[in-house]
Amino acid sequence: MPKKTVCSFSLTLTPTLGGYLKKKLRGYDVRISTDPIDINTIDPQTEILGTFVDSKIDAAIIAKLKKLKLIVTLSTGFDHIDLQAVKKRGIPVCNVPDYGQHTVAEFALALMLALSRKIFWGVKRVKEGSYDYHGLRGFDLKGKTVGVYGAGRIGVHFIDLLAGFGTRVIGYDAFPHKELQDKHGFTYVSMNTLLAESDIISLHAPLLPSTYHVIDKKAIKKMKPGVHIINTARGGLIDSEALVWGLEEGIVAGAGLDVLEGEDLLEDRTKMLYSTLPPKLMKTVLMNEALIAHPRTIVTPHSAFNTHEAVTRILDTTIENVTAFTAGTVQHDVTQPAHK
Ligand code: NAD
Secondary structure (H helix, E strand, O other): OOOOOEEEEEOOOOHHHHHHHHHHOOOOEEEEEOOOOOOOOOOOOOOEEEEOOOOOEOHHHHHHOOOOOEEEEOOOOOOOEOHHHHHHHOOOEEOOOOOOHHHHHHHHHHHHHHHHOOHHHHHHHHHOOOOOOOOOOOOOOOOOEEEEEOOOHHHHHHHHHHHHHOOEEEEEOOOOOOHHHHHHOOEEOOHHHHHHHOOEEEEOOOOOOOOOOOEOHHHHHOOOOOEEEEEOOOHHHEOHHHHHHHHHHOOEEEEEEOOOOOHHHHOOHHHHHOOOOOHHHHHHHHHHHHHHHOOOEEEOOOOOOOOHHHHHHHHHHHHHHHHHHHOOOOOOEOOOHHHO
8 A cells, every 4th residue: 555645734723623634635644733833743754734823834844844745834824934944945835825805804894893883892791790781882884984904805895795884985005906996886095085084994904014003103193083993904004002092092982903913922921921022022012901901992812714614715725735736736835936
């Protein structure tokens, strides 16, 4: 019997779906861990490595895996993998480019409604024993202006979801495609107009040097008093200190945040208290704590992508990435020029 290809998967994203993965990759020697990949425990016989964004695949791990011929990541992002090190060995890195923009758009909408109707605080109150609506008055979305920063795949899905609410939708994008306006019923405006006219601003641009802290104190000062901010994109788009300031000043009435800058530091908050962090990072941590504790924010743990359907799609594309590679076709390889 020919030797089966050794595939080592870190299945932190979906630990319960190990059986599904093994069934779909029956012809392979699939080894599953529910922990992030660790240089001390990874099997040196690994030929195909399956990883997620919480494992740092650095040059040392790649050097240890002498038989490695493919990396598959169960994510769209691949900045957790040392691409220079893999390229030197000619190892492809296959990602999941597209698993459900509507999944994230639906979550942004959920955060928006949770804020506008104070759902979280209402639920909390009832569970704590008080059945009283006073102080829970929200606002209608109908007639409000929603500003979408980054009208790409998720942004446009979010705009489509707004169609039934009777809102006016304006958008800002660094690379506008005029034809999208008529198709999806929104208007491109300048960044200053978006900041000044939006009752709700929803962020859907990637984190780039050009988008880092795009929502800073200067931007917040230009916003309509009473604005609500939704962020399901990346934490680094918002300067947390400026947002805390905006909330305290009463300019920002509420924020729904699925992502926070430096959110990885929040995973083990007790450990963090005893570690020594550079002052800038410590400040980010403190501002995150202020945002989490703030009475007018809703913070969720980067879970906008997390539906049964999206996770299954991520797993299915990953399985296809493995089987296509074995059949001689490399798909979704981010080491190739189109991804630079
Ligand atoms: P996309 O590339 O389709 O769209 C991004 C849009 O942002 C594009 O239209 C682009 O032109 C625009 N853009 C780029 N630079 C800009 C700038 N400087 N100013 C304004 N607009 C700019 O990406 P997408 O699939 O819509 O995803 C958007 C982001 O959502 C991702 O980059 C990712 O960070 C985030 N995301 C979050 C989750 C989650 O679970 N919270 C899941 C998936 C994606």
